[in-house]
Amino acid sequence: xxxxxxxxxxxxxxxxxxxxxxxxxxxxxxxxxxxxxxxxxxxxxxxxxxxxxxxxxxxxxxxxxxxxxxxxxxxxxxxxxxxxxxxxxxxxxxxxxxxxxxxxxxxxxxxxxxxxxxxxxxxxxxxxxxxxxxxxxxxxxxxxxxxxxxxxxxxxxxxxxxxxxxxxxxxxxxxxxxxxxxxxxxxxxxxxxxxxxxxxxxxxxxxxxxxxxxxxxxxxxxxxxxxxxxxxxxxxxxxxxxxxxxx
Amino acid sequence: xxxxxxxxxxxxxxxxxxxxxxxxxxxxxxxxxxxxxxxxxxxxxxxxxxxxxxxxxxxxxxxxxxxxxxxxxxxxxxxxxxxxxxxxxxxxxxxxxxxxxxxxxxxxxxxxxxxxxxxxxxxxxxxxxxxxxxxxxxxxxxxxxxxxxxxxxxxxxxxxxxxxxxxxxxxxxxxxxxxxxxxxxxxxxxxxxxxxxxxxxxxxxxxxxxxxxxxxxxxxxxxxxxxxxxxxxxxxxxxxxxxxxxxxxxxxxxxxxxxxxxxxxxxxxxxxxxxxxxxxxxxxxxxxxxxxxxxxxxxxxxxxxxxxx
Numbered sequence: 372x373x374x375x376x377x378x379x380x381x382x383x384x385x386x387x388x389x390x391x392x393x394x395x396x397x398x399x400x401x402x403x404x405x406x407x408x409x410x411x412x413x414x415x416x417x418x419x420x421x422x423x424x425x426x427x428x429x430x431x432x433x434x435x436x437x438x439x440x441x442x443x444x445x446x447x448x449x450x451x452x453x454x455x456x457x458x459x460x461x462x463x464x465x466x467x468x469x470x471x472x473x474x475x476x477x478x479x480x481x482x483x484x485x486x487x488x489x490x491x492x493x494x495x496x497x498x499x500x501x502x503x504x505x506x507x508x509x510x511x512x513x514x515x516x517x518x519x520x521x522x523x524x525x526x527x528x529x530x531x532x533x534x535x536x537x538x539x540x541x542x543x544x545x546x547x548x549x550x551x552x553x554x555x556x557x558x559x560x561x562x563x564x565x566x567x568x569x570x571x572x573x574x575x576x577x578x579x580x581x582x583x584x585x586x587x588x589x590x591x592x593x594x595x596x597x598x599x600x601x602x603x604x605x606x607x608x609x610x611x612x613x614x615x616x617x618x
Numbered sequence: 619x620x621x622x623x624x625x626x627x628x629x630x631x632x633x634x635x636x637x638x639x640x641x642x643x644x645x646x647x648x649x650x651x652x653x654x655x656x657x658x659x660x661x662x663x664x665x666x667x668x669x670x671x672x673x674x675x676x677x678x679x680x681x682x683x684x685x686x687x688x689x690x691x692x693x694x695x696x697x698x699x700x701x702x703x704x705x706x707x708x709x710x711x712x713x714x715x716x717x718x719x720x721x722x723x724x725x726x727x728x729x730x731x732x733x734x735x736x737x738x739x740x741x742x743x744x745x746x747x748x749x750x751x752x753x754x755x756x757x758x759x760x761x762x763x764x765x766x767x768x769x770x771x772x773x774x775x776x777x778x779x780x781x782x783x784x785x786x787x788x789x790x791x792x793x794x795x796x797x798x799x800x801x802x803x804x805x806x807x808x809x810x811x812x813x814x815x816x817x818x819x820x821x822x823x824x825x826x827x828x829x830x831x832x833x834x835x836x837x838x839x840x841x842x843x844x845x846x847x848x849x850x851x852x853x854x855x856x857x858x859x860x861x862x863x864x865x866x867x868x869x870x871x872x873x874x875x876x877x878x879x880x881x882x883x884x885x886x887x888x889x890x891x892x893x894x895x896x897x898x899x900x901x902x903x904x905x906x907x908x909x910x911x912x913x914x915x916x917x918x919x920x921x922x923x924x925x926x927x
Contacts, residue, residue, distance in 0.1 A: 406622035434924035446732040543631035578626035593857025604686025607876035
């Protein structure tokens, strides 16, 4: 009974200092000069806890092809359909051990994705683990996935609690939509608190106008593109003719 | 490093200085040798992370600009046979329209990049090797030979050309020829142009020289003129049907290529024709070897995204 009372007090103590999560900026506007974005994540967590920060996109369906040899050359084979993995996944932790890969069940990291992901189609006799590792390499190569154990800083605050801070680098190749930043507070290997904040990514300005035109008025867009190119070419020709006459 | 521009169709940021430099270099080559440079630009764009179908379609857009710039420069120097160009374009319209449909179905299937690479290797290898051999053997001779300017014994091919029906006089080139040949040649080049995202110049140039027997002084300019027309058609079709033309990418490339084409055009009239052939053939063969190695060497990444994901 005494132990139960102590457990209630300790649990109550953790729950009483709930984690706070702030994401800055929480809206990413992709304009003409967009080249990636730094997302600053700050969180207040209780004492004696560690944290895992994740930035993830919505689960998507991805159509993949696996290289195979054909008459001595490498070509893409038949389609493999991947389901369940997020479009973007970046994670960092205060303790490096929290994001190390293992074969145990996990709520975050690549292990968690491995449990949710499925590959169907022309998989052949390739093992799930091998396919998943190749999938990770593809995503990391494109900057869409990344694991950074121990990259989040943690600082004890004088009054109480700890401040966690991490910076995610959004890749330059990014689709519009809603992403999520998640904070998992970990104590003694258990998740004691979880907070989620949305992160919106939207096209703005010239790229937005071009995208709308290209998809909603495709023929006009094509004529415009060709027309601009022709005029530009002749204009440059005229300029050089003028320069030549003055030489 | 310089600023980066975001391409909304490619959904990627690209360094502006790099794009301008690529455009300028390819445009210079275009004006110099009379080819659009597409067979250089499309592989270069895929190397920096642009999906192949978007690279090919956007490249067609920038070829329109550099071809317009080069056509204007060559026409001022009397080097464009507009009549021949229009016949080549008429055939090119049919070929490029069919080519865009083929691209669409291959893109959905997901095998388009393999088909494009095989075509590049075969075409570039054949054209490059032939022109290199031709250029080197001509340089070894004392006199420079230009097919339409020097009297020579009619070959079997010349006799075949004389037999074809409905001969038409092409005054600028100084030849009389049945329009069937330029129509068929234009059709084949238009097909290749749409699939590979090129202007087709590396096929059209040898075709004009050796099949149509046009003099070299009008080959470069006329080729640029027909490329201008064919690529305009391809750009409109790719934008309307496949949504793969990225205007931001194309505008940045053409800013460099239109200027480069002017310098190349000026230099081309000061260089010996056979030297031009060797320069052109050398670049073609280097590109061919690079693409061939990508086909036969085991890839670093076994998985790839299908389509334009």
